Every structure is written in C-alpha cells, then in structure tokens.
Amino acid sequence: MILASLKKGEERMIRSVFSWGLVCLMACLMATAAHARAGKTDCPVVFAHGMLGFDELLGIDYFGNDYGTFVGDPCNWPLETACNEEIHWRQEAFASSVNPFQSSEHRGLALADEIEGYLATVGADCVNVIGHSQGGIDPRKAAKVLHDRMGERVVQVLVSISAPHRGSPVGKAVLDGGPSAFLTFLVNYIVGPILVWEYSDFEASMKGFIYDDYDPNDGVITGAKAFNEAYGIDETYVAHYASIITATQDGLGPILSAMSLIAPNDIDGDGWGGPENEDVDNDGAAGAGDGDFEDGDDDGLVGINSQQMGVRLTYKTGLFWMTYFVEDDTTGYVSDINRPDEIQSTSYSSVIEEDHLDVLGLGVIPYLMPDDFDEEAFYADLIDYIADNE
Numbered sequence: 178m179i180l181a182s183l184k185k186g187e188e189r190m191i192r193s194v195f196s197w198g199l200v201c202l203m204a205c206l207m208a209t210a211a212h213a214r215a216g217k218t219d220c221p222v223v224f225a226h227g228m229l230g231f232d233e234l235l236g237i238d239y240f241g242n243d244y245g246t247f248v249g250d251p252c253n254w255p256l257e258t259a260c261n262e263e264i265h266w267r268q269e270a271f272a273s274s275v276n277p278f279q280s281s282e283h284r285g286l287a288l289a290d291e292i293e294g295y296l297a298t299v300g301a302d303c304v305n306v307i308g309h310s311q312g313g314i315d316p317r318k319a320a321k322v323l324h325d326r327m328g329e330r331v332v333q334v335l336v337s338i339s340a341p342h343r344g345s346p347v348g349k350a351v352l353d354g355g356p357s358a359f360l361t362f363l364v365n366y367i368v369g370p371i372l373v374w375e376y377s378d379f380e381a382s383m384k385g386f387i388y389d390d391y392d393p394n395d396g397v398i399t400g401a402k403a404f405n406e407a408y409g410i411d412e413t414y415v416a417h418y419a420s421i422i423t424a425t426q427d428g429l430g431p432i433l434s435a436m437s438l439i440a441p442n443d444i445d446g447d448g449w450g451g452p453e454n455e456d457v458d459n460d461g462a463a464g465a466g467d468g469d470f471e472d473g474d475d476d477g478l479v480g481i482n483s484q485q486m487g488v489r490l491t492y493k494t495g496l497f498w499m500t501y502f503v504e505d506d507t508t509g510y511v512s513d514i515n516r517p518d519e520i521q522s523t524s525y526s527s528v529i530e531e532d533h534l535d536v537l538g539l540g541v542i543p544y545l546m547p548d549d550f551d552e553e554a555f556y557a558d559l560i561d562y563i564a565d566n567e
Contacts, residue, residue, distance in 0.1 A: 180544035188269030214263050214499070215557040216564035220333050221269035223292055224249055227310025227339075227381060230370050232274040240272055240309070240556070241538045243548060247272060248556040263557030267413045270560075271295050276518055278377035280362050280385045281311060281404055292323060292331070302327075303332040305563045307556070310478070310538060311385070311488070313337025313420070314401075317408035334417045334563045336490070339533050340387055341462070342420075342514050343454070343483040344401045348443050349461030356383075388456045388463045401500025402463070407516040410487060417566045418487025419504070420511075421559075423536060424480075424528045426473035430548070432539060433532050435479040443470050446480010449522035454515060463515070464522050474525070476533040482522040485511050490562070491527040492555070500554055502562040 226232070226239045237245035242261075249270030252260040264270075275287040292304055306316040316335050323331035361379050369377030384391045384399040391399055410418050445466025450457045457465035464482040466474070474481050489505040504529045511517045529536070531550060538552050 179242045181455055183399070187210060188352060205548065206498060208431050214554065215265055215561035217265035218304050218305055218560060218565050221271060221295070221301055222249060222560055222563065223295070223304045223306045223316075224270065224272045225288060225306055225308035225312035226273065226275075226318055227308075227312045228386075229277045229368070230274075230312060231277065232272040234372070236350070237507050238272065239537060239539070240307075241247070241540050241550040242499055244340065245538070246554050247548060249560075250341065253432065261553045261557065263553045266561055267437035268560065269301070270300060274373060275315065276369055276375055276377055277372050277524045278369060278379050280378070280381040280399070281314045281318060282351070282377075282385075284311065285315040285408070286322060287470050289319040289322035289326070289342050292319060293326065293347075295333075301333055302329075303333050305336075305561075305567065306332055307559060308340065309532065310339045310340055313340030314342060317415070318404075321408055321411075321562070324414045330412075330414060330416060332398075333567045334419070335415045335487075336419045336563065337484070337486050338421045338536055339423045339484060340420065341466050341479045341481055341483045342401065342486050343463035343517075344388030344456070344459040344547040345386045345483060346462050347478055348383040349391070352380070352383050352387075352391060356380075379391065387461045398495050409514050410512055417563075419490050419566075420484060420485045420486040420488070421492070421536075422481050422491050422528045423476040423531050423533060424473050424525075425476060425530050425535075426471065428530070428535075430539075432534055436477075443472050444478070444480045446482050447474035447523050447525070448482060449517075449519040449555045452516065455519060473530075476531065478533040480526065483519070483522050485517060488513055489521075489527050492529055492558070500551075501558050520539050 189538040214394050224240045225463050228237045234237060240246040240248050242248060246259050248261050250260045251264050251266045251268045252262045253266045273288055273291045296302065308316050316332065320332040340421045351479045365377045371376055388401045446462060448465035448467050450464040454463045456463050462480055462483050471504055488510055489508045490502045492500060492502055494500050508521050534546060535550050536555065
C-alpha cells in the first residue's frame with residue numbers, strides 16, 4: 178500500500194513537471210508568434226547575397242543585424258535570443274552561398290542548384306527570393322533554370338535590393354584602371370576558394386556590372402544589357418517582381434568609404450538614356466546623369482536609375498511607428514528591364530536613405546559600431562509583403 182502510494186505520488190509529480198514544462202514551452206512559442214510582425218510565407222524565403230558575399234563567415238551573416246545574426250532565423254526555441262523575433266516562429270528561410278566573384282550566368286546556375294537542393298531537403302515545391310546587389314540579378318537566371326528543370330514555376334516572388342539591373346560605373350572604372358595582378362590573384366585564388374571552394378573570376382564579375390559588352394572583340398558577350406535580354410521579367414518564371422531603391426550622399430559607412438581607394442563610390446545616377454536607355458555618357462551604366470554628383474542619387478555603388486525592377490516598394494511608417502512596405506504607384510512598373518521610362522530612371526520617390534551595405538548590417542563593424550537601421554524589422558516587413566503577394 179505504502180509503495181503503491183509512493184509510486185502514484187511520483188507519477189503525479191512527473192506529470193505535473195511535464196505539464197508545467199509543456200505550458201511554459203507553449204507560452205514561449207505563443208509569445209513569440211504574438212510578437213512577430215510578419216505573416217508566414219507559404220513558400221520558404223531564399224536570401225541571395227551580392228558580390229563578395231557569403232552566407233555566414235566567422236559568425237557574421239551577410240543578411241544579418243548589427244550583431245551578425247541572420248535576419249531569416251525565427252525565434253522558435255524557448256529563451257532563444259540569437260534570432261529575429263520579428264518574423265513568424267515557423268517561417269522557413271535559407272541563406273544561399275554562391276561564388277563571390279563571378280558572372281551572374283555562373284552564379285545564377287549555382288543558385289538554382291542550391292535552391293533545388295534546399296527544396297528537396299525541406300519538402301517544398303516553391304520559393305520566394307530576396308536578393309541584394311548582384312544577388313538581385315542572379316535569381317532571374319535561377320528562376321528560368323528551375324522552371325526548365327521542374328516543368329513549372331518555382332520562384333513566386335522576387336525582391337531585389339540595391340541591385341544594378343542596368344549596370345554600375347564601378348565595374349568599368351575598375352577594368353579601365355587595370356586591376357593589379359595582386360588584387361586579381363587574391364580574388365581568384367584566395368577569396369573564392371576560401372568562401373565556396375571554387376576559383377573566382379574577378380574580370381567576369383566586373384564585366385557583369387557594366388551595361389554594354391565591355392570588349393566586343395573578345396568573342397564573349399557580357400554585360401547587364403545582354404543578361405537582361407536573356408533573363409528579363411517573365412511571369413512564366415517569377416510570378417511577382419519588386420525592387421527596393423537605396424541612395425545616400427554623405428552617409429557612407431566605413432566599408433564603402435574604404436572601397437573608394439580602388440573604385441568610385443559617388444555616381445551620377447539619376448538620368449535617362451532615351452527610349453532605348455543607352456549608356457549615353459559611357460560610364461558603364463545605362464542612362465545618363467544630370468552632371469551633379471552631390472545630389473544623393475546613388476548608394477555608393479549603384480545609381481537610382483539602375484535599381485528598379487518590376488514595382489518599386491515604399492517603406493512607410495504608420496501608427497505607433499509601425500513600418501511596412503507598399504507599392505509605389507507614382508513610378509509605374511518596369512516590365513522591360515533595359516527600357517525603363519524617364520520617371521522610373523530619374524525619380525527619387527521611395528528611395529531609402531541608406532548606403533549599399535547599411536541594409537545588411539555590414540555597413541558597420543558588427544558589435545563595435547552598430548547603426549540606427551533596424552534590419553530585423555526591415556526584413557520582417559519585407560517577408561510580410563511577400564506573404565501578401567505570393
């Protein structure tokens with residue numbers, strides 16, 4: 178009798194402890210879900226990095242906050258802190274990693290391979306893509322490759338951030354100046370192999386940032402113009418295209434300021450190149466500037482006339498300082514990437530006043546020099562926009 182009573186008491190205690198643990202777990206998860214500002218997407222979100230990018234390096238994520246934490250990592254464990262509490266606790270996201278210095282032809286194929294492997298791992302049949310800089314260009318090829326492989330559209334929403342869809346003067350300036358043998362060797366044989374176990378191609382990377390074919394006599398057609406013709410906007414491959422424009426005049430972070438030693442970081446990028454949008458001033462980017470380099474028409478690497486693809490997004494602040502994305506109805510839809518109209522090429526509407534790296538947390542020195550840009554909220558709001566437009 179006594180032994181039986183003791184056993185029943187122990188069982189009740191175990192059940193009680195287990196029940197309280199379960200309640201605490203559910204409370205934590207519910208609190209996280211309640212706090213999240215973003216709806217959950219039906220398709221996982223893939224983050225595509227730009228030139229010299231990576232998924233994670235030395236504990237720092239390319240798409241991270243000021244402390245290197247991946248903005249696509251949901252807080253789905255009790256007491257977890259190294260995560261983004263602004264997104265839904267069940268949100269699925271993946272940070273890709275392709276060659277840091279290569280053409281978008283090469284990187285787009287590699288991105289398609291990574292997405293295909295990820296889909297098989299998580300059991301999904303579609304993705305949404307957020308791409309920064311060159312990472313906003315590569316997915317256009319990846320989307321076509323995936324469609325052709327699988328026989329159906331795989332990429333639902335593609336959002337580019339600060340992407341040089343119509344080129345940037347940086348690539349042409351670097352090649353015209355003749356990159357040093359040391360820099361080329363460093364990039365091709367050190368940076369690439371360390372990050373992706375693959376040799377890089379610095380020259381191909383730079384040529385991809387130039388609008389027109391850099392060398393018509395080398396037998397290889399390069400440049401953003403040709404890439405856009407091959408992988409333009411097509412709802413067969415991507416259901417919804419959108420873009421975010423960044424620019425600043427005096428707010429360059431330490432990394433971009435240091436880059437000025439090898440490449441220009443003040444671009445005259447608010448002009449239009451006529452109905453065919455040619456590179457009028459032969460600076461490497463389609464369009465032409467207005468002659469004023471001091472009017473905040475670039476983000477340090479890309480002009481505002483190069484960045485719009487599809488709809489332009491506006492980042493707004495509403496009641497109680499809540500932020501959200503809406504589509505800008507003043508600039509219209511860029512359906513032919515090579516031929517935006519004059520308003521789309523010159524408008525400052527909806528421009529986010531940050532430099533090319535600030536939206537990543539890389540515009541600062543992680544932990545030591547945090548900035549005032551809220552990366553967690555920014556990407557949570559962007560994921561929420563995607564969830565509404567899948």
